[in-house]
Structure formats: C-alpha cells, structure tokens
Amino acid sequence: MTKDANIPEGFHLPEQRFFGRRKGKPLSGRQQSLMDDFLPTISIAIPAQDEQELDPLALFDGRVDDIWLEIGFGKGEHLAWQADHHRSVGIIGCEPYLNGVVGLLNHIEDTDTSNIRIYGDDARHVIWKLPDASVSRVFLLHPDPWPKMRHARRRFVNRHNLDDLARIMKDGAELRIGTDHPVYREWTMVQMSLRDDFEWQAEGPEDWLTRPDDWPETRYEIKALEGRATYFRYQRRPRS
C-alpha cells in the first residue's frame, strides 16, 4: 500500500510509480532562488486532515472564476500559454520533476501571469482533495507511456484515476489527453471507451489527429515525437 504523509487516510491504492526522475541537472543560482523565494508564494499545500478539502478558488484569492488542472506539466510551456491566454481562469499545475517546476517558474516570470498555482509532486494528492465538480478542464499531455505490458499499471490513464477525475470535473468539463505513443494511444482509446461518464468529442476521423489552435505544442511533443501525435478531447457527461 502507498504510504505518504500527503495521502489522506482512506485512500489506498496499490503501490504505483507514475513518474521517473525527480531531479535533473543541478540548478543555477537564479533557478535556485526562484525555487527558494518565488515558488513558496504560488505553491499549494495539501490540507492535512482527512475531511478537509482544498478550496481551489481560494488558492487564487478570489481573482479567478474557473479552475483548470494540468497533470505532469513538464517544463510548463503549455500551462504558461494557457494561463497567459485565459487570465480569468486559475490553473493548477502538478509536476514532481523539479527542473520542470523551475522551467514553469521561468515562464511565469516571462509572461507575468498571476493565475498559476503549483504542486511539486504527484497530481493525485491534489485530485483527492479537490471538491466534487470543481474543475472545468483537465490536461494530461504526453503522460509517461510505460509501453511495456508489465508496467501498464503505472499508466496515469487507468480506472482509479479516471474515476477521480470524473468526480472533480464539472458537468460538461473537458479532459484533454495528448500522446504520440501508439501503445498509449490505443490504451487510452480502450480505457475511455469503457466509461459512461466521458464522451469522446471527435467529430471526424481527422479531428483527433489535428492539433487544435488552443493546444500549443509541448516540449515533449516537439522533442520526442515517436509517431503521429493524437489530441483526445473528452467531455464529462452531465450527472443524471
């Protein structure tokens, strides 16, 4: 069983390891000061007690009217773009890779955005604490594919995580999943086809093979394209 101070009692999932390394190159002096001085001003603390929820609007001091979530933002270029283009939306970004967090801090400085909050660890800690129907859009862009079958249980797209996302997403909210990996593409299609709480938004055969204008390329997509990228958009079906 997972044992972690941030994981509320009652949430017992089998041991899962979703992410790889947490640290890459040593940080420069400037990067270290971004981490030490700037990050604490926009980072999210998970409420300790079991029954306490995270109030997402309060994280932004009431200055936003909607909440989006990006899981595994990498170096943060997509998240920064979305925040810059949707200033009335508060975007929560989760990423355990420290050099990625620094990358996003750089983008925030460049774009002068104030509508981003960061959790530097497993996105599930945040998801578990968010209230029902509180999020309007979720981005999961190029999740680690874990292509070997024996690692399939590490894939972020799985029944437990989709149940949790369905819970926190508002009726009509959008879940965007991008992948360039053929194994993950097929896996995602199968997992999503088993759900009755999400509806695939593809209107035609080219739809999911064409990057929407408001879906900027991520660093991973530019660097590591293994095949043709796919852009899945699912709508959270209204609760009956």
Ligand SMILES: C[S@@+](CC[C@H](N)C(=O)[O-])C[C@H]1O[C@@H](n2cnc3c(N)ncnc32)[C@H](O)[C@@H]1O
């Ligand atoms: C292949 S990278 C893609 C990064 C970025 N989305 C992009 O497209 O450039 C996958 C990222 O997901 C992060 N990740 C994996 N599991 C995660 C989890 N449970 N919560 C938050 N981030 C996670 C990893 O640290 C890694 O940076």
